[in-house]
Amino acid sequence: MSSSPIQKVALAGASGLLGTPMLHALLDAGFTVTVLTRHSSTATFPSSVAKVVHVNYEKLEDLTQALQGQDALVSTLTTFSISTQELLIDAAIAAGVKRFLPSEFGSDVSIPALRAMPMYKDKIEIDEYLRSRCAEQGVHMTWTAVYCSCFLDWGIDNKFYLNLQEKKCTLYDGGDFPTATSPTDWVGEAVVGVLRHADETANREVRVSGIDISQREILSIAQEVTGGAEGWTVTEASAQSTYDKSMEVFEKNPSNVWGWVMGMLVQGIFGKGFTRDFGGKTDNELLGLRRVKKEQVREYLERAVRTGKASKTF
Ligand SMILES: NC(=O)c1ccc[n+]([C@@H]2O[C@H](COP(=O)([O-])OP(=O)(O)OC[C@H]3O[C@@H](n4cnc5c(N)ncnc54)[C@H](OP(=O)(O)O)[C@@H]3O)[C@@H](O)[C@H]2O)c1
DSSP: OTTSOOOEEEEESTTSTTHHHHHHHHHHTTOEEEEEEETTOOOOOOTTOSEEEEEOTTOHHHHHHHTTTOSEEEEOOOGGGGGGHHHHHHHHHHHTOSEEEOSOOBSOTTSHHHHTSGGGHHHHHHHHHHHHHHTSTTOOOEEEEEEOOBOHHHHHHTTSSOBTTTTEEEEETTSOSOEEEOOHHHHHHHHHHHHHTTTTTTTEEEEOOSEEEOHHHHHHHHHHHTTSSTTOEEEEEOHHHHHHHHHHHHHHOTTOHHHHHHHHHHHHHHSTTSSTTGGGOOSTTTTTOOOOOHHHHHHHHHHHHHHSOOSOOO
16 A cells, blocks of 8 residues: 555545544545435535535445545444445445545444443454455455544533533543543544554454543633533543443333433443543554643633534534
C-alpha cells in the first residue's frame, strides 16, 4: 500500500451523528469523497463532495458499481443496520477497495467480556466476517477497526455521563478514574490519521482517546457551567450491578433496547477491566492527533446548556 496513498474515500452513512463530522473531516483533509446514501434518504451533502451515489444496501451490484475506483471505504452506518455491512464488504472487495473501516467507533470490543455482551453481537459478526474475508487468498483489501470509547457529545446529549437538564449524576465505581472519551468531530480527525497512516494501521484495531477524564471531573465542569454544585443530586452505583440490571431487562424483553443498552454501555466504558482509558495505551501519537483539552470539554457542556445539544453543527 505504501506505493499509492489513499486519496479517494467512500463514506457510507455520511448524514448521521458520526457521519456528518466525519464527512467534514475527510473533506477538510483534502480527500476526494464519494458519499453512499440510501435511495430513501432525504439527506443533502456539501457541494465539495465529489459524488453522491444513491444505493440499495441489499444489492451487491449496486454497491460494487458505487465503489469502483475508491481507495478506502469508511462506514458510519447506523447501529441499527450493522449487518448491512456484510454486503458492503463483499462489494468493496469486488470493486478493488484497498481499506475498509467498519462502523465500530465505540468500546474496545477486543476485550472478551465485552465481546460477549449481547449489544455487540452484530458488530462482532461483522468484525469476524471482515477479518476472514480480508485474509482470503487473492483478496487485497485490508481493514482497520477504530475504538474511541464513548463520544463526548453523544454522552452528554444522551445523559450517559450526567443529566444536565435535571442536574443529576450517577458516578460509577466512585467516578474518580480516567476514562477515554472522544467528541465526534475529533473521531473524524482520527479516521483521517488512519487513512494517512495506512501501512501502520493495516489489519488491526486502532485505539484513540480524545481525552482521558474522570466522570467526577466532567461533573465538576458541568456544575461550573450550570452555576455551581447547588441543586445537583449526585449518587453512586457500581458498573457491575448496573450491568446486571440491564441484563435482567434484556433477558425479559430484548426489544426494549433503551431499557438495557445504557447499562451495558456503562459496564463497557466504566467497568473495571473494560475500556476505561485503554490502559493508557492509544494510537493517538501514531495518528498525529492533538488531545482534547479540559477547556474544550467545557465548550461541549456549555453548548449543551445553551442550545440543548453538545454536538457541533456543520
Ligand atoms: N461511541 C459512542 O458513544 C457511539 C455513540 C453512537 C453511535 N456510535 C457508533 O457510531 C456508528 C455510527 O452511528 P451513528 O449514530 O452516527 O449512526 P446514525 O446517525 O444512526 O445513522 C448513520 C447513517 O446510517 C444511514 N442509515 C440509517 N438507517 C439505515 C438503514 N436502515 N440502513 C442503512 N443505512 C441506514 C443513514 O444515512 P443515509 O440517510 O445517508 O443513508 C444515517 O444517516 C455506529 O457504529 C454506532 O454504533 C458510537
